Amino acid sequence: MMRSKFLSLLIRAPSVCRSMSTATKLTTIDVNDKTGIATLTLNRSPINALNVELLQDLNESIKEIEDNKSRGLILTSSNDKVFSAGLDLNEMYRPDKDRARLLWIKLQDVWLALYSCDLPTAAAINGYAPAGGCLLATVCEYRVMLPKCRIGFNETQLGIVPPIFCMFNFLNVLPRRVAERSLSQGQMFTTEQALQIGLVDDVVSSKGEALDKCTKFIDTFAKVNPLARSLAKQQFRAADLQRFQTERAKDLESFLAFINHPQMQEGLGIYLNSLKKKQQLNAV
Numbered sequence: 001m002m003r004s005k006f007l008s009l010l011i012r013a014p015s016v017c018r019s020m021s022t023a024t025k026l027t028t029i030d031v032n033d034k035t036g037i038a039t040l041t042l043n044r045s046p047i048n049a050l051n052v053e054l055l056q057d058l059n060e061s062i063k064e065i066e067d068n069k070s071r072g073l074i075l076t077s078s079n080d081k082v083f084s085a086g087l088d089l090n091e092m093y094r095p096d097k098d099r100a101r102l103l104w105i106k107l108q109d110v111w112l113a114l115y116s117c118d119l120p121t122a123a124a125i126n127g128y129a130p131a132g133g134c135l136l137a138t139v140c141e142y143r144v145m146l147p148k149c150r151i152g153f154n155e156t157q158l159g160i161v162p163p164i165f166c167m168f169n170f171l172n173v174l175p176r177r178v179a180e181r182s183l184s185q186g187q188m189f190t191t192e193q194a195l196q197i198g199l200v201d202d203v204v205s206s207k208g209e210a211l212d213k214c215t216k217f218i219d220t221f222a223k224v225n226p227l228a229r230s231l232a233k234q235q236f237r238a239a240d241l242q243r244f245q246t247e248r249a250k251d252l253e254s255f256l257a258f259i260n261h262p263q264m265q266e267g268l269g270i271y272l273n274s275l276k277k278k279q280q281l282n283a284v
């Protein structure tokens with residue numbers, strides 16, 4: 001009797017969030033003391049473009065969340081319109097060679113950390129998620145998105161071959177035919193289209209609701225043995241992870257060759273300029 005009273009008090013207790021780290025600057029971590037779930041927020045103004053520092057902070061935050069034995073990880077953005085604009089094109093246009101190398105290595109690290117993450121992962125996509133933004137969302141195991149946004153890998157529209165880890169993500173989420181077509185056409189989907197093809201699992205009208213849905217998804221694993229859960233996930237992903245490790249160095253060299261190509265530099269310059277002039281391509 002005493003025990004059930006104590007439990008009901010616990011259940012009714014308001015949820016308390018605590019920040020786990022002050023070391024990171026471009027990401028924040030909030031752990032809900034009641035659920036044990038960590039919310040990892042991208043926080044690089046204005047549009048969470050993924051530069052070396054943001055990717056570095058993301059890597060550290062993911063590791064911190066895993067090390068602190070959180071029950072799950074929810075990825076979201078502090079911007080109310082953009083989840084992430086993808087890679088920071090300024091890191092790729094007229095690049096500093098060492099930073100460009102580091103950028104790709106860090107992106108690979110983030111993908112690897114999330115793809116092989118022991119914890120259940122979910123993305124509360126509270127805004128636009130093109131290219132690298134879509135990568136972060138689709139590497140998670142569950143996605144919920146706000147209306148009137150867009151998501152997809154627009155790389156081929158920009159003359160870029162999507163790296164293999166984009167393919168792995170899409171093949172985990174979409175039927176093979178749809179994955180191949182949307183990657184090769186560089187399709188961007190509205191929230192409603194994304195829901196229809198299964199690219200996102202649910203649509204909600206506010207960030208709060210999105211976080212609640214992600215929490216509910218993570219809660220579906222509450223009664224599953226965490227080690228069994230994690231090993232089952234690894235088993236499903238082992239072949240992709242092995243292929244990634246085999247091709248990782250080649251993938252880095254392809255990226256560097258790509259961004260150092262004069263034609264690509266010219267194209268990137270034009271694209272960056274069009275964004276600055278707010279003449280966004282129809283594809284996004």
Ligand SMILES: CC/C=C\CC/C=C/CC(=O)SCCNC(=O)CCNC(=O)[C@H](O)C(C)(C)COP(=O)(O)OP(=O)(O)OC[C@H]1O[C@@H](n2cnc3c(N)ncnc32)[C@H](O)[C@@H]1OP(=O)(O)O
Pocket residue numbers: 046047049081082084085086087088089090128130131132133154155160161162163251254255258272275276277278280284
């Ligand atoms: C072997 C493999 C080889 C290569 C693979 C390379 C892979 C690349 C993957 C990528 O992620 S490439 C990046 C692709 N991203 C995009 O195409 C997104 C472009 N951005 C947009 O569509 C929009 O900005 C937005 C929908 C994300 C947000 O719109 P809005 O809120 O209206 O903001 P603004 O458009 O006004 O942007 C504010 C500011 O930020 C600049 N900017 C936008 N995107 C980027 C970016 N990805 N990198 C750097 N800077 C970006 C934009 O020009 C504005 O600058 P101002 O100076 O005008 O303030």
